[in-house]
Amino acid sequence: MKGLRRTRDGWRPFSVEEIQEEVRDLAMEDDGTLWASTIGGEVLRLTLSADGQRVRLMTRYDEQDGLPRGYKGMEVVDGRVTVVSKKGLFQIDDADQAPEAWQFTRRPSLLPDIEGADTLTVEAIENVGEKLWVVLKKRVFLGRQKEDGSYQWKAVDPLHFPKSERPTLSIGREGTVWLGDGRRLFRYASGQGRDIEPPTADFSALVRQVTTLRRGRIVYGGHGPDLDGESTLTVPYGRDLRVDVGAPLYGTVEPHQYRYKLEGRTGQWTDWTTEASQRYRDLWEGTYRFRVQARNDRGQVSEVGMLPLYIRPPWFRSRWALFAYGIAFLALALGYRRYYQIKEENRRAQERVRKLERERVVAERLKKANERLREANRLKEDFLATTSHELRTPLTNILGALEVLRGMVTDEQEEFLDMIEANGQRLKRTLNALLDLSMLRSGEEDLELTPTPLDECARRVASDLRDDAEEKGLSVRVDTPDTPVQADVDEQYLEQIVRNLVENAIKYTHDGHVAISAGRTNGQVYVEVEDTGIGIDEDFLPNLFDEFKQESRGRARTYEGNGLGLAISARLAEQMDGTIHVETEKGEGSTFTVEFPRSSKMSSETNASRTGETE
Structure with a gap:
């Protein structure tokens, strides 16, 4: 859902990101509360922020809240939000309660009191002051509000006719009724005995659409009079065209007259005619400029509307065809030359x-x-x-x-x-x-892959190395789930990997803690070792798991070691279909995570413990 904000430079659009549904209709209460109906049939009550760009509170209503199925329109009638449906008009029945508990009830009092009112199909409504316009399937009614709040209805006979599609209704400030049904637009002056001044909009001739005569396919959908030369309609060769035009000025009695000119074919204007379309046959390839001008019954002549046209040449005269001819000639020349190159x-x-x-x-x-x-x-x-x-x-x-x-x-x-x-x-x-x-390196390792609980291994290593950590003033934390975390690994090598990671964490941590945890994520199980030590320089990370590599080297080395612990751990993890990765920040600490595929079986010890719990 998008909105417009007025600035010094004009209207600027903005988005309401929290609303991702397709909105079909909107209504706003006096307090700024926004109501919206969606294509899915829901009605949303939205409380927006002061700038209108964020939704502070959103409540959804559907069939469970008394609303009918299907498309719904929104309108404010007598200061109350009204849901417009083919089943009738619905309003909130219990507005004193919290919005989450509101229920909607059909209001027959808002419809004309005629025979079969309970089965009327409501197409559109419009509330202007004390007047309520209601559009039914074939009829239109005007209701005037009485002192008791009810309406006195009057049929608008000139607008009683079948509507081809779902109609839309708009009431102008001077009381003029605009009624559209998707194909036609009707203007009805509801004030009796007075003239309605025509609007002061610019009188311009527009190209509505361009259609091929043979198949009736629309190849262009229309534009305004300020079309620049860069927007050109391209049409294949051999298509006969019909160009439909219009001039949007509705304060006249007689139909508009038009005249046409197709530059590139003829340089003369046609005579004035009320025919709002022009047909062109057998257009040769090239660039044309279609121009149209309108004249109303007052003698006012519009600006010239223009549409650039480009008729593509037939395939045998296209640039690609000429290019193919050149390629064929070149191929013959190369083939002739190739004969003399065979010996070479x-x-x-x-x-x-x-x-x-x-x-x-x-x-x-x-x-x-x-x-x-x-x-x-x-x-x-x-x-x-x-x-x-x-x-x-x-x-x-x-x-x-x-x-x-x-x-x-x-x-x-x-x-x-x-x-x-x-x-x-x-x-x-x-x-x-x-x-x-x-x-x-020799590939002689003897792996025994069995379902092994990683959480037990983590707790066991933490218990063995806790004294070493406490001698340095470090705390050791162990976090494992209540249910076993298992993988098909070699238990001895798994313990060696975890022990290497925990020993490194204790070695390179002077203050803080060492945390060991086990768990599951995305079909994987893992053991994670986190420390608050010195961290690892980002430039050294590509060599972290190489053999005999340490961040401090030579006589400037600060910590003892041979640079093999992480290299061996990475090789062992890879042999057991696992991986080791690290997240680190220099001076803040490191987190090493070793992951394995989750085991589909359970170890004998876990089965035994579960059997004992069941008994």
Whole structure:
């Protein structure tokens, strides 16, 4: 729904965005309340803002509120909103109640008291002062309001005739009745014994429409007298045309006269005639200018209305046809020339064969080189895995021996054991990460995809790492739903992913909290780890999940680590049909989310717990 606001520069349109239905009729009460009927048969009561661009309150009414089905018009009669329907006129019955509780009731008192009044088909009404005009299917009545509020009705006999379509009614300030039925417009001067001055509108000749004579198809719908030269009607060649014109001035008695001129065919005006159309046959291709001028019974001559016409040439004389002729001639010339180029093409073909042979030999050599590179890479991975295994075994023995030594040393010496253990655990994590990376690169990971509850994994990891967070003064929050959140994943690798994300959150957060949550969204399940840490620079995000990449590098590194945790987590998630993505802001914190397809099955533990609850 749109409206117009008057400004210094003229009328400016604006939209009422809250109303998306197609509005068929409007009425406004004295207090500014707007009523609208929609194409769907509803009636809307709208309270608008001061500028009229927003709906502050909207109430809908339909058949449940006493309204009939079908199209409804709106009118204000005696200061009360009236719904106009073929079933009659309807008004609010209980206006003292809240608008949401209003009911509409049919008002027979607003219709003429004639035989069969209960079955009258109301087409339109118009309330002007103490007069109420009612248009029925074939008749029109004028009601004058009496002191008791009822109406004294009088039939308007000159307007008693069948209407071809749904009529519209408008009453002018001087009492003139304008009645239109979609095809015709009638003017009725209801004042008796006085002349009604004609309107002072500009007298202009207009082109109403252009129609093809053979099929009767409308190719143009009309325009005003100020048409510029850029708006040209284009018509195919061979179409005979009829141009209908009009001159909108209705304060005359005799029909208007017209004269025509088609520049480009003849330069002379035709004689004046009352025929409001002109036919043209066998128009040659080219540009024409149709001009029309009107004259009324007072001798007043209108401005000249003009319509530019362009008749397209036939297909065999069109630009495309001429272009095709040129293409055909060019094709013949090229074909003749091609005959002399065959030997050259054969020679080039033989040269290409020899070149392809050389490329094949080069490709074979590259293939062998690639095989050697792959073998070298395999040996490197084997060496990395073997070395990591060999280092982890003695490292495990060292860490085990530390636990034995703790009971044999003093408190001062135990501080050195803590230092040895912390660095040993750090080295162990690095070796484990290298082993995991080697396994993922070689494709030897052994995945056991089973329905696994993500919420239990989130709570378990949070419980294991809560002490580490609290040592740094951080709070740990866990938010999981009451029902299990399951995905078909490997439980061990899922826990490794979540643990990597939570450990990173604790490592890079100095103040605030670390929040772990699980849930469902759009057929997916997820685990989300949020922190209030240092965040990640936007320039580093493309390399976030690369191997051995950290935001701080070299001697300026602030945090320990090998840059493998997120890379391994991303690879593991991908192996289980999952994804990891991050939302971060430097200095504000980060949120990592790992998503998996929702499991269609339930784990045995969940089934068992539900069976126990049922029993």
